[in-house]
Amino acid sequence: MLSLVRERVGERFQAAYSRVLEREIDDERVPSHVAVIQDGNRRYARKRGDDPHEGHQAGAQTTEQVLEWCADLGVEELTLYAFSTENFDRPADEREHLFDLLANKLREFANVDEIHDREVRIRALGEVSRLPERVRDAVDYADRRTRGYDSFTLNVAVAYGGRAELLGAARDVARAVESGDLAADEVDVDAVADRLYADPVRDVDLIIRTGGDERTSNFLPWHANGNEAAVFFCTPYWPEFSKVDFLRAVRTYESRERSWRRARAERALALVRAFGGVELDEARAVLARLREYLPEGSREGLDVESEDGKAAD
Structure with a gap:
């Protein structure tokens, strides 16, 4: 009985705190592109005595909520790190559960009325050809069903590795120069960006990582590091990630932006005075x-x- 009371009090506190944070958000400074490293599914399952695939299933429910929070707040693009190239090294049974979950969720998202009401474009970033046929088919299905939308973009990073992405783009540039399709002095930012996994992808404004680790794990280096994205690390495992955590991340981004704007203004003032x-x-x-x-x-x-x-x- 006491635990139930504590749970209800906690839920009310979270709801109240969420409303406070929402009022503090500046609608004109919401990040355009949020990227999320969904860490902690397995540790969440282990803590509860469950199998790893149950942790991934619980994490998928959080993913649906974050998509809704982003769209409601005015975020225009969300990228989720669903399966890295390093994840191929996981035990075979866990990989198969992940592949099943990815295939099912991609098809489920593509069929949800809210996705079409909000005009959400769903696409995959990564070496999709390395994935099992059922996942590749689901990627194609979601892409076909949402290809005409442009109000909101959901990128699902699958079989993704940042170094591999940059290496592939560099090789494509080298081949284009060697074949004469691209002059060496024409190699610029656009020449590289056009050869990344998906184009166009907005520069990342905010990276969120759950689970307690403070690293970005080779995630979107071109779009995040080049834009000096803000990073928000938090301790909850991905299935425990709440709206309060999300709003705190957005507030951290806005605080950083205000600080940068002030610094730029002060530098400009010094130049004007000089x-x-x-x-x-x-x-x-x-x-x-x-x-x-x-x-x-x-x-x-x-x-x-x-x-x-x-x-x-």
Whole structure:
């Protein structure tokens, strides 16, 4: 009886805290692309005395919730690290359970009314050809069913490895140069990006990892590291990941963004002060933007004097 009371009190507290966090989220600074490393399914099952596949099944339910939370908040793209290239080394029976779960969930997602109501595009990132036929068929099915949608993108990273992705792109570039299809001096960011697993993929704004480990595990290095994505590590295993955890991750991203904006504004202010002879109209435009990001105490000297000696508005 006491444990039941504690559980209900805990649920009410979580709900109340979730509402508080939602009010703190700035709708204009929500991350566009969130990537999630869903860690801890096996440890969650072990803690409960269950088999590993039961932990993966419980984690799949969390995945459905996170998709809904992202869409409701205004996130435009979600990438889930469902099966890495290293996962091929797991015991055969566990791999088969994972493959069954992936195939079933991909088909299930592709048939859910909410996916079509929200116009969610589902696609796979990774070496799909290495997966069993039933998973490849499910990937194709989900892609066909949702190919025309562009309101929200769900990327499922399967048989995915960041180094393998970059290595494959580099080899494709080298072959294109060797064959004469691409000049060496034409090799640029776009030439590499066009040869990654899927195009286009937005730059990652926020990586979330559950389960307590503080590493990004070779996940989306081109899209995350190149964009200096914010990273949020938390201790709950993936099946235990809650809306409060998700909102705390988003709040961490927004806090980092505010800090970066302030730092950029302060650097720009230092340049304006150092080069006082810039054109007046240009200086006014820069300073108008700076005021938005600088704290009150840092705004001294932001007024630009016009030719008649009066401060510019």
